Amino acid sequence: MTNQSWHYRRWLTAFCAASLLLSAAPSALRAEEAGQGTAEPVRIVQAKALTPTTIQFTLSGKLNSLQPSDFEVQAALGDWNSLNPQLTGAYTVKSASLGTDHEGRSIVTLETEQGLNPDATFTRTPAENPKSVPYLNASYYTGDRTADIQQADNLLTWQMDHGGWYKMGDKYKRAWNGTEAKSDWKAPDGTELGTIDNNATTNEILFLSVMYKETGDERYRDAVLRGFEFLEKLQYASGGWAQVYPSRGNYSDYVTFNDNAMMRVMNVLKMARDRQYPFNSSLLPEESVQKLQASLDRGLDYILKSQIRVNGKLTAWCAQHDPLTYEARGARAYEHPSISGSESIEIIKYLMALPEQTPEVKQAADSALAYFEASKLSGIKYVSADPNNVYFVPDPATDTWYRFYDIATNLPIFSGRDGVIKHNILEIEAERRNGYRWAGSWAQKLLAAVKSTGYYEGRVYVKIAGSASETASGSGLAVGDLERIEDAIRPSLTLVEPGRKTGNHYNVDGSSIVLKGAVSEKAAVQVNGAAASVGKDLGYDSGELALQPGRNEFTVTAVDAAGNPSEPLQVNVVPTGKTGS
Known part of the structure; x- marks a missing residue:
């Protein structure tokens, strides 16, 4: 029965994986459904930006008349960590026109007053609120300058020589007394351990960064830099982060996704790399930023290599993994090697937020999402420490996942302090069952x-907000339908004139030339098919190009991350001085 159950689950996972691909672009599925019966409301099939102020979207059916107010262009103001997009109608529609595609479906083109970025996103400026810093969970900041400086000074005294902190809680409200232990954990040689468990070290780095930005006190900056050095020591060469440094000699030395420890570190490092608040000051030198990028690259590599495969299919992650073999590892007696229904979520969110959605990253995220879709308990709510000893009760509004899944069978794991695996929560002792x-x-x-907006931070959507437009089928518009606007804007190129313009060519002295200019967005630029370098300022540089006597023709092209090509930029150059052979 166990094997049959698992094979069924694997089939279901494959089925749901296909369903998830459709849900990533739900309009395609809706369009197919709409074609099967006239009763289906008309939905948005796809939406794209043709220019920063021109948005075009295709509907699943035909409109006889268009009421522009039925459609809104909305921006997602929320941060991804919250999973609350906070959609708002930030774009004013100036005009709307109606067309038809080759299938007879209506195409609506909107002209907006406000423009999108060249990659069809908008620039979201997060608020700088010292009382609400992402990933800072300690209540260190009060807004009272004297009290906040005292708190920061207290934390300086608790920082250990290796740069880390422990999870001392209320003790951090006062200064270290000079003799007491700074950590409750010690290495076998007696060295006090720093940790990233329970938000330790990342809390202190974030708060002291706030205080450096507010006061300019170099002591706080030095402590933050030492904190980052501690996180560097904590990272294995394979890319994963241990829970403690130095080694503790137990499960704490494994790469630790448990309680989101590693993902919290990576998110804080990403904030620092991007100089997001509270790191948007003179706190980090450029060499530190480069180190952060290298750490993040190694961390991503570890995530991809440690994802658990079952029968050749990618699933999710364990709470702990081996730093060398990448295999799932257990921790306490009741925490077995398994697929985690909790810690894997922050990993998926991190992968989906990466601006570079490589095939490997996308496969990892999509596979994990499919696994969670297949493994959910639909309409079931978990009641922790249930006095009725039921624990799993019907609730139509809730879907539930087990904390641990058996890697081989995908059955839930429950375990007492004796370490014996059970698949029924009632079979373990009450202390662990309720604790x-x-x-x-x-x-x-x-x-x-994922099913409604997809990754939304900085993204813009078309929403059906009304139903005054007349549909040919009489079924009306699907009010509330939402579609993300994808990038169909072609990048544009400019050129720094390389010499004296004469007719349709440039006259230059010398036997070589370097073509320079700018591209409108992040893109790969080529000159006569050879890659040009593109800087952070979007300036491109061809490198030295040899010139032959007479007319030299160069074609500059760009392709953005969405695959949109630029119009070719033709540059003709004629050398007037000595040329190379």
Whole structure:
């Protein structure tokens, strides 16, 4: 029965993976459904930006008349970590026109007053609120300058020689007394351990960065830099982060996704690399930023290599993994090697937020999402420490996932302090049954976001907001339907004139030339098919190009991340001085 159950689950996973691909572009599925019956409301099939102020979208049916107010262009103001897009009508529609595609479906073209970025996004400026810093969970900041400086000074005294902190809680409200232990954990040689467990070290780095930005006190800057050095020591060469440094000699030395420790570190490093608040000051030198990027690259590599495969299919991650073999590892007696229904969520969110969606990153995220879709308990709510000893109760509004899944069978794992695996929560002792969180609705908001908006930070959407437009089928518009606007804007190129313009060519002295200019967005630029370098300022440089006597023709092209090509830029050059052979 166990094997049959697992094979069924694998089939279901494959089925749901296909369904998820459709849900990533739900309009395609809706369009097919709409074609099967006239009763289906007309939905948005796809939306794209042709220029920063021109948005075009295709509907699943035909409109006899168009009421522009039925359609809104909305921006997602929310941050991805919250899984709350906070959609708002930030774009004013100046005009709308109606057309038809080759299938007879209506195409609506909107002209907006406000423009999108060249990659069809908008620039989201997060608020700088010291009382609400992402990933800072300690209540260090009060807004009272004297109290906040005292708190920061206290933290300086608790920082250990290796640069890390422990999770001392209320003790950090006062200064270290000079003799007491700075950590409750010690290495076998007696060295006090720093940790990233329970938000330790990242909390202190974030708060002291806030205080450096507010005061300019170099002591806080030095402590932050030492904190980053500690995180560097904590990272294995394979890319994963241990829970502690130095080694503790137990499960804490494994790469630790547990309680989102590693993902919290990576998100803080990403904030620092991008100089997001509170790191948008003189705090980090450029060499530190480069080190952060290298750490993040190694971390991503570890994530991709440690994803658990079952029968050749990618699933999700364990709470702990081996730093060398990448295999799933256990921790305490009741925490077995398994697929985690909790910790994997922050990993997926991180992967989906990466600007470079390589095939490997996309496959990892999509496979994990499919796994969670297949493994959910639909309409079931987990009641922690349930006095009725039921624990899993019907609730139409809730989907639930187990904390641990058996890697081989995908059955839930429950375990007492004796370490014996059970698949029924009632079979373990009451102390562990009620003293541990064995399930939760961890993936529910993420899956809902994937199906409605996809990754939304900085993205813009078309929404059906009304139903005054007349549809040919009489079924009306699907009010509330939402579609993300994709990038169909072609990048544009400019040229720094390389010499004296004469007719349709440039006259230059010398036997070589370097073509320089700018591209309108992040893109790959080529000159006569050879890659040109593109800087952070979007300036491109061809490198030295040899010139032959007479007319030299160069073609500059660009292709952006969405695959949109630029119009070719033709540059003709004639050398007037000595040329190379």
